[in-house]
Amino acid sequence: MTTMTETSARFREFKMPDVGEGLTEAEILKWFVQPGDTVTDGQVVCEVETAKAAVELPIPFDGVVHELRFPEGTTVDVGQVIIAIDVAPGSGDAPAPAQEPVEEPEAEAEPKGRTPVLVGYGVAESSTKRRPRKGTTAAPEAAAVAAAVQAELNGHAAPAASPAATAPAPAPVADAPAGGRPLAKPPVRKLAKDLGIDLATVVPTGRDGVITREDVHAAAAPAATTPVAAPAPSQAAPEAPAAAVASDSARETRIPVKGVRKAIAQAMVGSAFTAPHVTEFVTVDVTRTMKLVAELKEDKDMAGVRVNPLLIIAKALLVAIKRNPEVNAAWDEANQEIVQKHYVNLGIAAATPRGLIVPNIKDAHDKTLPQLAAALGELVTTARDGKTSPAAMAGGTVTITNVGVFGVDTGTPILNPGESAILAVGATKLQPWVHKGKVKPRQVTTLALSFDHRLVDGELGSKVLADVAAILEQPKRLITWA
Structure with missing residues (x-):
């Protein structure tokens, strides 16, 4: 959609764009410019957060910032004007904004010829709040x-x-x-x-x-x-009531639910109460997998990529899906159809400062082990840096969540909306295990597979989980089963 409008030959306006995936609103996290600043085509003017990711917005023309329509922290609908740019400063009668970057003259007039941005919106006084001077006391x-x-x-x-x-x-x-x-x-x-x-x-x-x-x-x-x-002696209040007030104010903190956290809450509630979840568990000896990881770290073909147990688990799940393709599907409620996917976009749940996100590796089923390792490394790095795009989180088919990194044995994961299954991987621990008829210390972990029982019956879900466990117990099956 068009993200800029012309209100006169001098002033141009930039609208909140649709940053992807049909999202209808975004919160302005940070303005990088202020009224009076000079901007150039392609310069980032603000950072916004949608329900899926944080995105930096560049301005598509040169000029001087005339007005910021919304303060930081405001949620703005897609299509609303967020900034006005004077593309011909000094050429008209309209007063230029003050050079002070955080404060504008109270008597500044609206530029002549400004027209409504969208039907039903226009220019409202409530949308032209001034930013407080830097250094003032916060609320x-x-x-x-x-x-x-x-x-x-x-x-x-x-x-x-x-x-x-x-x-x-x-x-x-x-x-x-x-x-x-x-x-x-x-x-x-x-x-x-x-x-x-x-x-x-x-x-x-x-x-x-x-x-x-x-x-x-x-x-x-x-x-x-x-x-x-x-307090001053003359104004001192009784000690008991003052202590009670302090105690009450320290007992709880209220944090607004918005952005990624709001999207997570809505998605999880929708998934939990729409798809009938079933979770199955298996405990498996992964000693040979851990040895394989150590060997691959020394392999020259894996140089430059990160090798860890998650890589082998991901490959094992991809092989299990190849052997049981019916598990890779989606439920189309509107058309009352089961949609079989002939590709695997493998989601990896990642904890980030903005909350849990699930970017996915596109066409993971076609990747070699080195390619899969490189894709996993890039996915994790991008997520930690807060640069995961909405497109990277769209279109997933099956997900892995690694709760073992937190020392947890396993869990009952909730499906990512629109997907058929999610595999939870628990912590790997040295435990006594019967191996070749004798009790020996072995590396053991627990897997949990949740699946949508509308799509996946107990037999199919059990086969997938058993195949993953069998590969992790005998990694050579990656070759014989692939």
Whole structure:
């Protein structure tokens, strides 16, 4: 869809675009420009978060920022104008915006000739809120959340919240880079937003002036640890009621449900109460698989890629699906059809700072072991950096979730919506095991396979799980069964 409009020969407007997968709204996480800043075609002006991922938006023309239509933290519908650009500064009678990057003159007039952006929208006064001046005290509620989050990171309960206790202490202002935008990766920007920290006030310690997560935590520390000021003697309240208020305020923290977390909640509820889940379990000796992993790490054909047990588990599941193709399907409720998939887009559940996401490896069934290893490594790195695109999370058919990395034996995973099965992998532990008629210490893990019982009956689900277990017990079956 078109994402920009012309309101006059001088001013052009940029709309919130459809960033993919038919999403209807996005939250503005961070503005990288302010009124008065010069922008060029292709320059990133803001970061937005959809229900699936965080995305940086570039402006498609040159000019000077005239107006930001929405403040940070606002959820905007696709198609709404978010920024106005003066593409011919100095050529008209309309006053130019103030050069102060965070504050505009109150009497600034709307440019002449502005027309409604979309039917039913137009230009509303409520959508032109000014950003607060940098360094001003944040609202008590925001400061309380920042304190609670920081306390959680430090491993203890959040302190009692009060306006005096939670007002952030002034922080030294770092020298801004040439473009005026602090240098930080998207996950760091998200962390700063969650903690209520303005990146412009953070002193960078990273290479080339890049702000790190540690810098943000250091900037947030004063806000979380500022002691409560004692009341004056003439205004002192009885000690018991004051203690009760402090105790109550420290007992709970409210965090808005939005973005990725909101999408996860909706998807899991929809999946749990739509698809009839069945979960089966098997415990298997994976000693030979662990030996194979060690050998592959030394193989020259696997040089440059990450080799771990998840790689062999993924390959085992792909072989099991090849032997039991009916498991790779989807339920079409509208048409009352079972849709058989002749390809496997293998989803890998990944925990990220924004919540659980499930990107998938496209056409994983066609990949060799080195190719699969490379794809897994790229998927994990991209997810950790917060750069997973909506397209990377669409179209999955079967998923693996590795709960073993948290020391958990196994679980009953909920299906990713639209998929037929999900395999949970538990922790691998040294346990006594009967091997060749004798009890010996062996590497053992537990697998759990959840599947949609509308698509997969007990026999088919059992065959898939048994095949995965058999391959992990005897990895040579990767060759004989492939």
